[in-house]
Amino acid sequence: MSKILIKNAFIITMNAKNEIYDGGSLLIDGNIIQAIGKVPEDLITKDTEIYNAQGKIILPGLINTHVHLSQQLGRGLADDVDLLTWLRGRIWPYESSLSKEANYLSSLACCVELIKSGVTTFVEAGGQHVDTMVDAVAKTGLRANLCKSVMDQGDGLPAIWNKTTDQELQTQCNLFEKFNNTHNQRINIWFGLRTIFNNSDLLIQKTKQLADHYKTGISMHVAEISYENQYVQETRNSFSTVDHLHKLGVLDHNFLAVHTVWLDDREVDLFRDHDVKVSHNPAAAMKVCLGFAKIPEMIAKGIDVSIGTDGAPSNNRMDLMRDMYLTAMIHKGRLLDPLTMPSEEIVKMVTKNAAKCALRENEIGSLELGKKADLIILNAQSIHSLPMYDPIANIVYTMSSENVESSIIDGVWVMKEKTILMLDENQLLEDVIKYVENSSYQQLVKSRFPIIKI
Numbered sequence: 001m002s003k004i005l006i007k008n009a010f011i012i013t014m015n016a017k018n019e020i021y022d023g024g025s026l027l028i029d030g031n032i033i034q035a036i037g038k039v040p041e042d043l044i045t046k047d048t049e050i051y052n053a054q055g056k057i058i059l060p061g062l063i064n065t066h067v068h069l070s071q072q073l074g075r076g077l078a079d080d081v082d083l084l085t086w087l088r089g090r091i092w093p094y095e096s097s098l099s100k101e102a103n104y105l106s107s108l109a110c111c112v113e114l115i116k117s118g119v120t121t122f123v124e125a126g127g128q129h130v131d132t133m134v135d136a137v138a139k140t141g142l143r144a145n146l147c148k149s150v151m152d153q154g155d156g157l158p159a160i161w162n163k164t165t166d167q168e169l170q171t172q173c174n175l176f177e178k179f180n181n182t183h184n185q186r187i188n189i190w191f192g193l194r195t196i197f198n199n200s201d202l203l204i205q206k207t208k209q210l211a212d213h214y215k216t217g218i219s220m221h222v223a224e225i226s227y228e229n230q231y232v233q234e235t236r237n238s239f240s241t242v243d244h245l246h247k248l249g250v251l252d253h254n255f256l257a258v259h260t261v262w263l264d265d266r267e268v269d270l271f272r273d274h275d276v277k278v279s280h281n282p283a284a285a286m287k288v289c290l291g292f293a294k295i296p297e298m299i300a301k302g303i304d305v306s307i308g309t310d311g312a313p314s315n316n317r318m319d320l321m322r323d324m325y326l327t328a329m330i331h332k333g334r335l336l337d338p339l340t341m342p343s344e345e346i347v348k349m350v351t352k353n354a355a356k357c358a359l360r361e362n363e364i365g366s367l368e369l370g371k372k373a374d375l376i377i378l379n380a381q382s383i384h385s386l387p388m389y390d391p392i393a394n395i396v397y398t399m400s401s402e403n404v405e406s407s408i409i410d411g412v413w414v415m416k417e418k419t420i421l422m423l424d425e426n427q428l429l430e431d432v433i434k435y436v437e438n439s440s441y442q443q444l445v446k447s448r449f450p451i452i453k454i
C-alpha cells in the first residue's frame with residue numbers, strides 16, 4: 001500500500017477538541033490516516049509521496065447530506081416557476097424519462113461537481129436507476145449512501161413510476177444485498193422514502209423494519225411545504241407529517257429528515273427525543289419557496305443537523321460551500337441575531353455532524369488517527385478570500401468551490417490541483433452538451449428576452 005505525506009499545512013482536524021495544527025503534517029497509509037500533527041520520521045517509507053501544502057488549508061472532506069444524482073441534467077429546466085409546474089410539468093417528466101445511460105451521465109456530472117466543491121461523501125435522496133449511480137460513484141471515487149426513491153401512491157405520478165408496495169420493498173432489498181458495503185466500503189445502500197404524498201403507511205412502516213433489519217439508514221423529504229400538514233390531517237388522521245411518522249414508529253436514530261421546514265416546537269422535541277437526523281437545504285428551500293427551517297433552534301436542542309444542496313434544478317449549483325454561506329446568513333437574518341449560526345457551527349455541520357447524519361461517524365467527519373483518509377485542500381490565495389485573519393470564518397464567508405484545489409478520498413487523489421483524475425472532464429462536458437442538444441426538454445424553456453439570430 002502506498003503512502004502519502006502532506007506537510008507544512010494548516011490542518012483543521014475537527015476532532016473532539018477541534019484542534020488545528022499550524023505547519024502540520026498528515027500521513028496516509030492506504031486509505032487510513034496513520035499520523036497527524038507531527039509525523040514520526042520512521043513512519044515515512046522510501047516510496048512515500050510527499051506533497052508540500054505550504055500556505056494551504058486541510059479540512060476533512062465535506063459531506064453533503066441531500067443530493068439527487070438523477071436531476072443533474074434537469075438543471076435550468078424549472079427556474080422561476082411555481083412548485084406544481086416545477087414538479088409535475090418539468091422535473092417528473094424529465095426524471096421519469098431518463099434512460100439508464102442518461103442517468104449514468106447525470107450521475108457522473110453531478111459527482112464531478114460535488115468533488116469540485118469539496119464534497120467527499122454524500123447522501124443520495126434516491127432516483128430510479130441506482131445501479132448506474134453505483135457505477136458513477138465507483139468511477140469518480142466518491143463515498144456515498146445511495147438509495148432508490150420509492151413511491152407507491154400519489155396524484156399525477158408518471159405511469160412508469162406506478163409500483164406496488166411489495167415491488168418497492170423488494171427492489172430496496174435487492175439493491176442492499178447487491179451493492180451495500182461495496183467498492184472498499186465507499187458505497188452503502190440506504191432506504192429512500194420520497195414524501196408523505198407518495199408513500200403509503202405500509203411502505204413507510206415496512207421500510208423502517210427493513211432498514212433496522214439491515215442496520216442502515218432512511219432518507220425522506222419531511223414537512224417541505226405547509227400544505228403537507230393539511231394533507232396529512234385530511235388523509236391520515238394525524239396532526240402533521242412529523243406527528244404521523246412518530247405514530248408509525250419511524251422517527252429514530254437512523255432516520256434522516258430532509259428540509260423539515262414546517263415543524264412546531266413539540267415536533268422539534270420529537271426529533272430530539274428520537275435522535276432524528278436533519279438535512280438543512282437552504283438554497284433549495286428559498287428557490288422552491290419552502291420556507292425557513294428552525295435550524296438554530298434544533299441545534300440548541302442537541303439535534304444533529306447537516307447541510308445538503310438538494311438537486312440541480314432546485315439550487316441550482318451543487319456547491320455545498322455556497323450552502324454553508326447561506327446557512328450562516330439566512331438564520332442571522334431570520335432571527336435578527338448576528339451570534340446565531342457562527343462559522344465554527346457551520347463547519348461542524350458539513351464535517352463531523354454530517355458524518356453522524358450519514359451514520360458514518362466512526363469512519364469520517366474528522367481528521368484523526370485510524371479514520372478514513374478523506375480530506376480536501378483549500379487554497380486561500382485568491383482575491384475574493386484575502387486577507388485571511390480568521391480561517392474558519394474565511395472558509396464560510398468568503399471561500400467558494402473555486403478555493404477547493406485538491407481532494408483525497410479513501411486515500412486516493414481524486415482531484416489534484418484542480419484536475420479531476422478519475423475521468424476525462426472535457427469528454428464529460430461534450431457528452432452533457434450532446435445530451436442537451438438531443439433532448440426535447442429545451443422546448444420547455446422559453447427565452448425571456450427576444451433572440452435575434454444573425
Ligand SMILES: [Zn+2]
Binds near residue numbers: 125258
Ligand atoms: Zn430532495
